[in-house]
Amino acid sequence: MSADVSRSAPANPAKRAAIAIVVTVALTAAAMYVMGDAAYLWVKAVHVMAIIAWMAAMLYLPRLFIYHAEVDPKSDTSQTFKVMEKRLLRIIMNPAMVIAWVLGLWLAWTAGFLLSGWFLAKLALVTALSAMHGYLSAAVRRFAEDRNTVPARTWRILNEVPALLMVGIVILVIVKPF
Numbered sequence: 306m307s308a309d310v311s312r313s314a315p316a317n318p319a320k321r322a323a324i325a326i327v328v329t330v331a332l333t334a335a336a337m338y339v340m341g342d343a344a345y346l347w348v349k350a351v352h353v354m355a356i357i358a359w360m361a362a363m364l365y366l367p368r369l370f371i372y373h374a375e376v377d378p379k380s381d382t383s384q385t386f387k388v389m390e391k392r393l394l395r396i397i398m399n400p401a402m403v404i405a406w407v408l409g410l411w412l413a414w415t416a417g418f419l420l421s422g423w424f425l426a427k428l429a430l431v432t433a434l435s436a437m438h439g440y441l442s443a444a445v446r447r448f449a450e451d452r453n454t455v456p457a458r459t460w461r462i463l464n465e466v467p468a469l470l471m472v473g474i475v476i477l478v479i480v481k482p483f
């Protein structure tokens with residue numbers, strides 16, 4: 306029996322994102338209250354954990370699309386891919402991105418990085434990464450409705466975009482070259 310993802314009850318991504326933001330802000334405020342200055346390093350640790358989850362999903366999702374684009378849209382295999390893609394997006398990728406943004410902006414504001422050259426450059430690359438997130442998220446919807454027209458070859462190329470952006474982002478935040 307195959308799972309019909311395209312007809313399942315619509316989830317509410319905005320509600321999930323709002324919950325992720327509220328929980329993250331509440332925990333950050335509690336950490337500041339309890340730990341004072343030491344909260345910075347704890348928040349940074351959680352920021353890096355969120356980024357690991359976000360990047361893992363951003364690297365895996367287009368890899369799923371490469372294989373999904375090659376199977377018959379009406380096959381059971383296609384239905385399985387739809388479930389995997391939807392869960393990866395909703396359960397890992399979306400909340401991880403929201404948490405990375407909220408905590409990253411808090412770190413920048415707290416440490417006074419908001420006008421630093423490296424931070425503005427990082428912000429530009431992270432915005433590009435978030436646009437890619439939006440594009441992949443729209444692709445999950447298209448695959449779910451059997452409307453994907455992007456060939457596997459193109460997904461193979463697009464698969465490299467998050468990795469390239471990550472290289473630039475990590476160099477900027479660790480080396481802080483300007």
Ligand code: HEM
Pocket residue numbers: 349352353356360405406407408409410412413414416418431434470471474475478479
């Ligand atoms: C979503 C928006 C993001 C914002 C606003 C942001 C901002 C920041 C800030 C202000 C710091 C603290 C830097 C310091 O204490 O020296 C930080 C740490 C870090 N960020 Fe982000 N970041 C974001 C996303 C990302 C992404 C996507 C990656 C990787 C792909 C990343 C990787 C890191 C790493 C590795 C650190 C630790 C650096 C260190 O301790 O030396 N960040 N981030």
